[in-house]
Amino acid sequence: MSKLPALKFTVTDRFLRYVVIDTQSDPESSTYPSTEKQKNLGRLLVQELLEIGVTDAHLDEYGYVYATIPANTDKDVPVICFCSHMDTSPDCSGEGVKPLIDKDYQGNNIVLPDDDTQVLRLDEHPDLQNQIGNDIITASGTTLLGADNKAGVAEIMDACYQLINHPEIKHGTIRILFTPDEEIGRGVDKVNIEKLGAYAGYTMDGESAGNMENETFSADGARLTINGVSTHPGFAKGKMESAIKIAGEIIAKLPHNLSPEGTEDMEGFVHPVGVQGHVETATIDFIIRDFAEEKLHDHAEALKRIADEVLNRYPNSSYSLKITEQYRNMKSVLDEHPEIVEYGIEAIKRAGLDAKLCSIRGGTDGSRLSFMGLPCPNIFAGEHAFHSKQEWVSVQDMQKAVETILHLCMIWEERA
Known part of the structure; x- marks a missing residue:
């Protein structure tokens, strides 16, 4: 040697x-x-x-x-x-x-x-x-x-x-x-x-x-785009569906055991890293991480279920979710x-x-x-x-x- x-x-x-x-x-x-x-x-x-x-x-x-x-x-x-x-x-x-x-x-x-x-x-x-x-x-x-x-x-x-x-x-x-x-x-x-x-x-x-x-980690990025309903706030009762508030509800529903602050070792997470929005449209950017690649799909599905649950209360609003591969x-x-x-x-x-x-x-x-x-x-x-x-x-x-x-x-x- x-x-x-x-x-x-x-x-x-x-x-x-x-x-x-x-x-x-x-x-x-x-x-x-x-x-x-x-x-x-x-x-x-x-x-x-x-x-x-x-x-x-x-x-x-x-x-x-x-x-x-x-x-x-x-x-x-x-x-x-x-x-x-x-x-x-x-x-x-x-x-x-x-x-x-x-x-x-x-x-x-x-x-x-x-x-x-x-x-x-x-x-x-x-x-x-x-x-x-x-x-x-x-x-x-x-x-x-x-x-x-x-x-x-x-x-x-x-x-x-x-x-x-x-x-x-x-x-x-x-x-x-x-x-x-x-x-x-x-x-x-x-x-x-x-x-x-x-x-x-x-x-x-x-x-x-x-x-x-x-x-x-294996890593994906996710962008959730929310399309709400904008009206004049003085005449909004029963009409307005604020994309900003919908975004807030989705973020608030992310479970602790699927968040960076609630995970460790080999556990993955879904983490919101950026929010932009107006009453009519809002976007949330997430990073999705796990050591097992197949779990990235599971985490994205969990995010989708949360969005579906929240949007059920807003019948005139919609969302789209785009997943982008980052690294493996x-x-x-x-x-x-x-x-x-x-x-x-x-x-x-x-x-x-x-x-x-x-x-x-x-x-x-x-x-x-x-x-x-x-x-x-x-x-x-x-x-x-x-x-x-x-x-x-x-x-x-x-x-x-x-x-x-x-x-x-x-x-x-x-x-x-």
């Missing part, structure tokens, strides 16, 4: 550079990428890759960064790809991020200075108990941090730096992919799979150090290529961590990449409390993620 050489990590410096660049994506935009500012980070990544000697690094018209680290072995090693997304969530501001480092964390509350109501407490962030003595990076209290997924970006970039500067680390051809718009579900819409030419991929976009995810559980694909997950678990162990195979109550770029021909589990990046002002990551966890990437490169070469 090959060991890693002594490494001078660059991951923290890179991360601190990347998070101050606003890369928030926009679900209302129809462009690719959804926001032009995401390319600002893409251009910096290309520049840094070229500077360390990755000669084919480039940014395409859709905001994707592609790069290749050539093989340095005579073995015929399958091409593997490492992937992270550059955008941050629309749920919380990513403008004016001020990263702060709490060194040698000792279990204390971390009060974020720009809003002292934002406090990281051990009982609310249980993984902090594994960080005693580590260095915790947070934002200042008014923005998210952007560890989701700039931690993954920085880890892959540092791994590239180490591979170039340590030719004794033997590996096959390594492809690098940085994507825009993952947070709004379009992260791989314009990926050129043929151009990547990889056999397997790994997204670096997971939470606790040591975790690897081979299973995601990648486990069915990964089970056909067990070595991809096995090598990932082995790499985590070689990095000195307890490896844990998990299911994620969400999705990653890897969910869709797997069904596009690139089987792609998800490896920890160390990010926590994502999409919030209390988002954090530790320096040491990011360094372990870099080591995991490097061990993966070596394992694929060893087993070839």
